[in-house]
Amino acid sequence: MKSGYHTNSTRSLHLYASRSVTVSSVIRDTVIVNISVYRFEYKPKKVKTEHDKKAKKRKHEYTDGSKWRFLEHKGPVFAPPYEPLPDKVRFYYDGKPMKLSAPAEEVATFFAKMLDHEYTTKDIFRKNFYKDWRKEMTSEEKSKITDLNKCNFSDMNEYFKAQSEARKQMSKEEKLKIKEENERLLQEYGFCIMDNHKERIGNFRIEPPGLFRGRGDHPKMGMLKRRIRPEDIIINCSKDSKHPKPPPGTKWKEVRHDNKVTWLASWTENIQGSIKYIMLNPSSRIKGEKDWQKYETARRLKKCVDRIRAQYRDDWKSKEMRIRQRAVALYFIDKLALRAGNEKEEGETADTVGCCSLRVEHIKLYPKLDDQEYVVEFDFLGKDSIRYYNKIPVEKRVFKNLQLFLENKQPEDDLFDRLNTSILNKHLQELMDGLTAKVFRTYNASITLQQQLKELSCSDDSIPAKVLSYNRANRAVAILCNHQRAPPKTFEKSMQNLQTKIDEKQNQLSAARKQLKAAKADHKASHDDKSKKIEEQLMKLQVQATDREENKQIALGTSKLNYLDPRISVAWCKKWAVPIEKIYNKTQREKFAWAIDMAEKDYEF
Numbered sequence: 001m002k003s004g005y006h007t008n009s010t011r012s013l014h015l016y017a018s019r020s021v022t023v024s025s026v027i028r029d030t031v032i033v034n035i036s037v038y039r040f041e042y043k044p045k046k047v048k049t050e051h052d053k054k055a056k057k058r059k060h061e062y063t064d065g066s067k068w069r070f071l072e073h074k075g076p077v078f079a080p081p082y083e084p085l086p087d088k089v090r091f092y093y094d095g096k097p098m099k100l101s102a103p104a105e106e107v108a109t110f111f112a113k114m115l116d117h118e119y120t121t122k123d124i125f126r127k128n129f130y131k132d133w134r135k136e137m138t139s140e141e142k143s144k145i146t147d148l149n150k151c152n153f154s155d156m157n158e159y160f161k162a163q164s165e166a167r168k169q170m171s172k173e174e175k176l177k178i179k180e181e182n183e184r185l186l187q188e189y190g191f192c193i194m195d196n197h198k199e200r201i202g203n204f205r206i207e208p209p210g211l212f213r214g215r216g217d218h219p220k221m222g223m224l225k226r227r228i229r230p231e232d233i234i235i236n237c238s239k240d241s242k243h244p245k246p247p248p249g250t251k252w253k254e255v256r257h258d259n260k261v262t263w264l265a266s267w268t269e270n271i272q273g274s275i276k277y278i279m280l281n282p283s284s285r286i287k288g289e290k291d292w293q294k295y296e297t298a299r300r301l302k303k304c305v306d307r308i309r310a311q312y313r314d315d316w317k318s319k320e321m322r323i324r325q326r327a328v329a330l331y332f333i334d335k336l337a338l339r340a341g342n343e344k345e346e347g348e349t350a351d352t353v354g355c356c357s358l359r360v361e362h363i364k365l366y367p368k369l370d371d372q373e374y375v376v377e378f379d380f381l382g383k384d385s386i387r388y389y390n391k392i393p394v395e396k397r398v399f400k401n402l403q404l405f406l407e408n409k410q411p412e413d414d415l416f417d418r419l420n421t422s423i424l425n426k427h428l429q430e431l432m433d434g435l436t437a438k439v440f441r442t443y444n445a446s447i448t449l450q451q452q453l454k455e456l457s458c459s460d461d462s463i464p465a466k467v468l469s470y471n472r473a474n475r476a477v478a479i480l481c482n483h484q485r486a487p488p489k490t491f492e493k494s495m496q497n498l499q500t501k502i503d504e505k506q507n508q509l510s511a512a513r514k515q516l517k518a519a520k521a522d523h524k525a526s527h528d529d530k531s532k533k534i535e536e537q538l539m540k541l542q543v544q545a546t547d548r549e550e551n552k553q554i555a556l557g558t559s560k561l562n563y564l565d566p567r568i569s570v571a572w573c574k575k576w577a578v579p580i581e582k583i584y585n586k587t588q589r590e591k592f593a594w595a596i597d598m599a600e601k602d603y604e605f
Contacts, residue, residue: 035479066259067286067556071202071237073192073264074279075244077185079208079227083105086111089159092152093145103136110211112156119213119221128222129211192242192264192280200265200281212271216385219351222270232267282591292594295565297434298442299605305443308431309334316397320405322418326427328401329355329416331435336390337444337480338384340421340437344392355437356421361411365402367393374399388482394599445477445563446605452476453572464540467582470572477559498541505538568590574601 084105090097091108100108111129112121119125130148137145142560145151170178180421189204212220230250232251237243239257246252253267264275280287315327332338332355341354353362363379369375372393382388394402405415428435452473457466470532512534560569567582570592573580584592 009114009276054602067262068194068259070196070241071192071194071259071264072241073237073244074189075235075246076233076265077189077205078230078247079206085109085156085159090155091153094150095152098144101138103134104133104138104141106152106209107133107136108153109156109160110209110224111152113160114211115153117159117212118333119376122221124217124219125211127220128220129224130223132224145542150509166504178400179543184241194280194286197285199284199286202279202281204278207276214385216381218385220271225396226270228267228269234266236261236264236266240283241288260379282587283593290596291566291591293461294442295567295605297439297448298565301432301435301443302447304432305334311431313397316401322423324401325405325416325419328398328405328426329419330427331394331398331425333440336378336392337441337482338388339441340424352383352385354382354421356416356419356424358415359411359414360406360409363402363415365399365406367399376402382482382503386482386507405456441481442563445481446565446568448477448480449473450568450579450605451565453568456584457572457576463582464579466576466578468546470569470578470583471556474560474564477564478556481559481563500536502541505541509538561588565605566595568605570595570599571601571603574599 082102084102091096091100097436110132126148134142134145142313190201192201193200204230205569207225209227212218212225214221214222230246232252233246233252234256235244235252236256236258238259243255244252263279265278266275268274269276282288282291304464308330312327313556314328315323316331318324318327333340339354341357353359358380362378364377364379365372366375369391374396375391375393376399378388378390378392380388402415405417409417425436428437428439452472456469456473458469461469483528569583570580572578580596581587589596
C-alpha cells in the first residue's frame with residue numbers, strides 16, 4: 001500500500017474483485033482508511049519518512065491519556081414539541097368522550113400508538129403506564145380516570161394508522177422536501193471537528209419521549225420515558241471551540257472540557273438512571289482504533305488461554321474456598337460465555353444476575369440426566385431481563401465443587417458467596433493485562449465463528465448457500481452468547497408469502513421441464529437454460545426460507561457488531577468469493593472499513 005493511500009468510498013465492495021492490500025515496509029505502523037488513521041503493533045523499519053515522524057508525534061501527543069486536543073460541534077437535535085390531536089380525534093372514558101390536558105393527552109398517544117402490540121396486554125406494562133400517566137394528569141382528570149380498563153384509545157390508534165398510511169402515500173416532492181431537511185440537519189449537526197478531522201457523529205438526535213419497552217419481561221416496561229430538555233444535557237467540547245448554543249430561552253446543565261473521554265453530550269435517563277451519550281459514528285477514526293484494540297486483546301488471550309485454563313482447573317482443588325469459587329466461576333465464563341454480572345445501580349429493580357451474582361435458586365444439579373453425568377441446569381434472568389436457560393454436562397470436579405458451594409444454603413443465598421465482580425476482575429488483570437470477562441466472551445465468540453466457518457463452508461455451494469452457512473456459523477455464536485429475540489410479529493405472514501413464491505416457482509419449473517421434454521432437438525438448449533435459471537431461483541428462495549426459519553428467535557446483529565472480529569468475516573468473503581454486502585450492510589461496512597481494507601483471505605484470528 002502506497003504512502004498516503006486513501007480508500008475510495010464509492011469503490012465496489014465485491015471483495016473477490018478488489019485489490020490486494022499490503023502494508024509497505026515504509027509505513028508498517030499505519031493504515032489510512034477514509035481519512036482515518038488506525039495504528040497497529042507492527043514494528044516500523046529504521047528508515048524514517050515524514051509520515052513516520054507525524055505518526056510518532058501523534059502517538060506521543062496522547063501519552064497523557066487524552067483522546068483529543070480540539071473538539072467542536074453544534075450539540076444535539078431535540079425531539080419536536082408535542083402537537084395536540086385534532087378535535088375530531090377523541091379519547092373515551094367509560095364510553096363517553098373526554099378532552100385531556102396536553103401533558104395527559106401526549107402520554108395517552110404513546111399507549112394508543114402501541115395498541116396493536118402485545119405489550120399493551122401485559123399486566124406489568126399496563127400497571128406501570130397507568131401509574132406514570134396519572135402523574136401527568138390534572139387533579140380533575142385523576143378524579144375521573146380511575147380504571148385503565150374503561151379507557152378507549154381506539155380513535156387515537158386509528159388516527160395514527162391513517163397518518164402512517166398518508167406518509168407512505170406522499171408525493172415525490174413531499175418526500176424530497178423531508179429528505180432535504182434531514183440532509184440539512186445532518187450537515188449542520190451530524191459532524192464535529194476533532195483534531196483537524198471532520199468526524200461523523202453517530203446519534204445527534206435526542207430520542208423522543210415514549211413508553212419504555214425493555215427486553216424480555218422487564219419489570220419497568222410501560223414506564224414513561226420523559227422528554228429530554230437542554231437543562232438535562234452536559235455538553236463536552238474544547239475550551240477554544242465555538243461552544244454549542246442551547247435553544248433560545250434555555251441553558252445547558254453544564255459545559256465541560258474533558259478530553260479524556262470521546263462523548264460529545266450526555267444526560268441521565270429517568271427509567272433506570274443510566275447515562276446516555278452522543279458519540280462519534282462507528283466509522284470514525286477513534287471508534288475504529290478502539291474496535292481494533294478490542295479484537296487484538298482477544299487475540300492476545302488466544303496465546304495464553306491454555307495456561308489460564310490449566311490454572312483454573314488446578315484451582316478447583318485449592319484448599320481455599322474463595323479460590324475454588326473463583327475458579328468455577330471463571331470456568332463458566334469461559335465455557336458458557338456468561339457475563340460476570342455487575343452490581344446494580346441505585347434504583348435498579350430488575351432481578352437480573354451474571355455469573356458472580358448467581359443464587360442457589362438459579363441452578364440445579366443432576367448427577368445423571370438423559371444418559372449424561374454431572375449435569376448443571378441454569379435458569380436465571382440475564383442482561384436486559386433475557387432468560388438464560390441451559391442444561392450442560394460439566395467436569396466431575398466442577399460438579400462436586402458446586403455441591404459443596406450449595407451446602408447449608410437457602411434458595412436466595414449467593415452461590416459464590418466469597419466472590420464478586422471486583423475480586424474476579426482483579427484476578428483476571430493478574431492473569432493477563434487488559435483481561436476482563438468480556439474479553440473471554442469476545443475470544444470465544446470469534447474463535448467459534450472461525451471454527452464453524454471452516455466446518456460449514458464448501459467451494460461448490462452457490463452464493464446463497466454460502467451466506468446460509470455464514471449465518472449458521474453466526475447463529476452458533478449468538479446461541480453461545482444467549483442473544484435471543486422474540487419472533488417478529490409478521491414472521492408467520494412473511495413465511496406464508498415466501499412459501500407461496502416457492503410453490504409458484506416449483507410450478508414454473510415443472511412446466512419448464514415438460515416443455516423441455518416436448519421440445520424438438522434444436523430448441524432443447526434454450527429450454528434447458530430456462531429450466532436451470534428457474535432451478536437457481538427456486539433454490540435461492542428455499543435457502544432464504546430455511547435461513548429465516550432458523551433465525552426467528554436468534555438475534556445475529558449483537559454478536560456480529562460487538563463480539564466477532566470482522567476480519568474473520570472479511571477474510572471468509574475473500575476466500576469464498578462472497579460479496580461483502582451479503583454479510584455487512586452499508587452502515588456495518590463503514591464501521592468495519594479498517595477490517596475490510598486490512599484482512600487478507602488467509603487471516604486467522
